[in-house]
Amino acid sequence: MTNLLVIDDEPLILESIEMAFPDHEVTKCLTAEKGIDAFLQSTPDVVLCDIRLPDMSGMETFEKLHRIDPKVPIILMTGRGTAGTAIEAMQRGAFEYLLKPLDPETLIPLIEDAAETSRMTRVRAVVPDASLDEVPTDSENDLLIGNCPAMQEVYRSIGRVARQNVTALILGESGTGKEVIARAIYQYSERSAGRFLAINCAAIPENLLESELFGHEKGSFTGADRKKVGKFELCNEGTLFLDEIGDMTPLMQTKILRVLQDQTFERVGGTETIRTNARIIAATNRNLEQAIEDKEFRSDLFYRLNVYTINLPPLRERGDDIALLASYFLKRFAKEIDKQIDGFAAEAVDVISGYSWPGNVRELQSAMKHALLEATGPVIVPAYLPDSVRECGSRTRESLDSGADQSLPSSATTGLDFAALTRKRLASGSNDIHRELVNIAEKEIFAEVLKYTDGNLTQAAKRLGITRTTLRSRLESLGMSLDKSASYS
Numbered sequence: 096m097t098n099l100l101v102i103d104d105e106p107l108i109l110e111s112i113e114m115a116f117p118d119h120e121v122t123k124c125l126t127a128e129k130g131i132d133a134f135l136q137s138t139p140d141v142v143l144c145d146i147r148l149p150d151m152s153g154m155e156t157f158e159k160l161h162r163i164d165p166k167v168p169i170i171l172m173t174g175r176g177t178a179g180t181a182i183e184a185m186q187r188g189a190f191e192y193l194l195k196p197l198d199p200e201t202l203i204p205l206i207e208d209a210a211e212t213s214r215m216t217r218v219r220a221v222v223p224d225a226s227l228d229e230v231p232t233d234s235e236n237d238l239l240i241g242n243c244p245a246m247q248e249v250y251r252s253i254g255r256v257a258r259q260n261v262t263a264l265i266l267g268e269s270g271t272g273k274e275v276i277a278r279a280i281y282q283y284s285e286r287s288a289g290r291f292l293a294i295n296c297a298a299i300p301e302n303l304l305e306s307e308l309f310g311h312e313k314g315s316f317t318g319a320d321r322k323k324v325g326k327f328e329l330c331n332e333g334t335l336f337l338d339e340i341g342d343m344t345p346l347m348q349t350k351i352l353r354v355l356q357d358q359t360f361e362r363v364g365g366t367e368t369i370r371t372n373a374r375i376i377a378a379t380n381r382n383l384e385q386a387i388e389d390k391e392f393r394s395d396l397f398y399r400l401n402v403y404t405i406n407l408p409p410l411r412e413r414g415d416d417i418a419l420l421a422s423y424f425l426k427r428f429a430k431e432i433d434k435q436i437d438g439f440a441a442e443a444v445d446v447i448s449g450y451s452w453p454g455n456v457r458e459l460q461s462a463m464k465h466a467l468l469e470a471t472g473p474v475i476v477p478a479y480l481p482d483s484v485r486e487c488g489s490r491t492r493e494s495l496d497s498g499a500d501q502s503l504p505s506s507a508t509t510g511l512d513f514a515a516l517t518r519k520r521l522a523s524g525s526n527d528i529h530r531e532l533v534n535i536a537e538k539e540i541f542a543e544v545l546k547y548t549d550g551n552l553t554q555a556a557k558r559l560g561i562t563r564t565t566l567r568s569r570l571e572s573l574g575m576s577l578d579k580s581a582s583y584s
C-alpha cells in the first residue's frame with residue numbers, strides 16, 4: 096500500500112485528496128512543521144506539498160524534506176502565481192508540480208508514477224551472496240535469485256558496469272528481469288544517492304514521450320499551458336532508465352542519439368540548449384540487430400547504446416534456477432500472507448521445470464501466488480498450479496521423459512503445429528525464427544484471453560500476469576486492435 100503524505104493548510108484539499116486515494120494510506124498535515132514531523136516518524140512513499148504554507152515557505156519545506164531523504168518524490172501544489180518557484184524546486188530535485196485546482200485525471204496517474212519511482216529508487220535490487228547456503232526471504236529488498244552460469248555472468252556484468260559511468264543496454268524477453276537489473280546497476284553505482292527515473296518508451300505516444308524526456312516551453316503546442324522540465328534535465332547527474340527502447344519512433348531515436356552523442360538537447364518549443372550528463376540504462380525485448388536490418392532501428396543509435404550489454408536468458412533456459420525461483424517466491428508470498436506451506440510435491444516440481452514459461456519470471460511469480468491461494472494443504476501439488484502451467488508443463492515433461500526432443504509445447508496444447516511452422520521457417524532461410532514464432536503464439540494467447548474478458552484490457556492483463564502497459568504495447572506491436580469492440584474470435 097502506498098503511503099502518501101499531504102501537507103496543505105486547506106482542510107478541504109486534504110479531505111479531497113484522501114477521498115481520491117481510497118487504497119492508499121494518506122497522512123494529512125495542515126502545517127509544514129507537522130508535515131516534517133510526520134516525514135521523520137515514518138518515511139512516506141510520496142509527498143504532496145502546497146507551495147504556500149502558514150509557517151514556512153513551500154520551497155523551504157521542500158528543501159528540508161529533500162535533505163532528510165532525497166529519494167522520496169515530492170510533488171508541489173501551486174497556484175499560477177507561484178509556478179516559477181515550483182519549476183525552480185524541480186530543478187533542485189522536486190518530482191513534479193501541479194497547478195491548483197487539482198484535476199483527478201492528472202493527479203491520480205502522477206501519484207502512481209511517483210509511487211513507482213519511489214519503489215524503484217528505494218527497494219534495493221540485491222545480487223545474491225554466494226557464501227550463503229540458504230536464500231533469505233527478505234521482503235524489504237528484491238533479491239536476484241539464480242545460480243545458473245548465465246545468471247552468474249549477469250551478476251559479474253552488474254559488478255563490472257555499475258561503477259563505470261557508461262551507458263548500459265539490457266536485452267531479454269518480457270518478464271526476464273530487465274527492470275530489476277537496471278535498478279541493481281543504479282544502486283551499485285556511484286550515482287546511487289542521486290536520481291533514478293524510468294520511462295517506458297513503448298507506452299507513450301511520440302509527442303508526449305518527447306516532452307516527458309526533453310520538457311517543453313509554455314505554449315509550445317496546444318495544451319502546453321505550463322512549462323515542463325523533462326527527465327533528461329531532471330536526471331542531470333542521475334540515472335535514466337529507458338525501457339522498451341526498441342519500440343521508439345525514428346524521430347525519437349534521432350533525438351536520443353543526439354543526447355548520447357553530445358549530451359545536449361532543447362525543450363520542445365525552446366531555443367535554449369540544455370546540457371545533461373544523465374547516465375542512460377536502456378532495455379528492450381526486441382532483437383535490435385534484426386530491427387536494424389528491417390530498417391526499424393538506427394544502427395548508429397544501437398552502437399551508442401551497445402557500449403556494455405547484458406543479456407538476460409529466458410527462464411526456460413535457466414535449468415535448476417526455475418525450481419529455485421519457484422521455491423523462493425512461494426516462501427516469500429507465504430510469509431506475506433502468513434500461510435503455512437512446507438514446499439512442493441515432486442510432481443509439482445516436475446511440472447514447473449517442464450513448462451516453457453513464455454512470460455518468464457513474472458509469469459512464475461503469478462503462478463506461485465495462484466498456487467498459494469489455491470492450496471488447501473501445506474504441500475503444493477500440480478492441481479494448485481494454473482491450468483496452463485499444469486497442462487503444458489506435464490505434457491512437455493512426459494515427452495521429455497519419453498525421449499522426444501521438444502522444447503516448445505506441441506500442437507496438442509496450443510492448437511498450432513509449432514514444429515511444422517519451425518521447419519517451414521528454417522526452410523525459408525529466416526534468421527528471426529524465435530521472434531516470429533513467439534509472436535504467433537502471443538497473438539493466439541492474447542486473442543483467447545481478450546475474448547474471455549470481453550476485450551477488457553485490465554482484466555486481460557491481470558489474467559495474463561503482465562502489466563496493462565506491457566499488454567497494450569505488445570498488442571500494438573503485434574498489430575492487434577485495442578478497440579474493446581473488436582472481435583477476438
Ligand SMILES: Nc1ncnc2c1ncn2[C@@H]1O[C@H](COP(=O)(O)OP(=O)(O)OP(=O)(O)O)[C@@H](O)[C@H]1O
Pocket residue numbers: 237238239240241267268269270271272273274275276338380420456457460565
Ligand atoms: N532473478 C530474479 N530473482 C528474483 N526476482 C526476479 C528475478 N528476475 C526478475 N524478477 C522479478 O520478476 C518480475 C519481473 O521482472 P522485471 O519487471 O524486471 O522484468 P522485465 O524484463 O523488465 O519485464 P518487461 O519486459 O515486461 O518490462 C519483477 O517482480 C522482478 O522483481
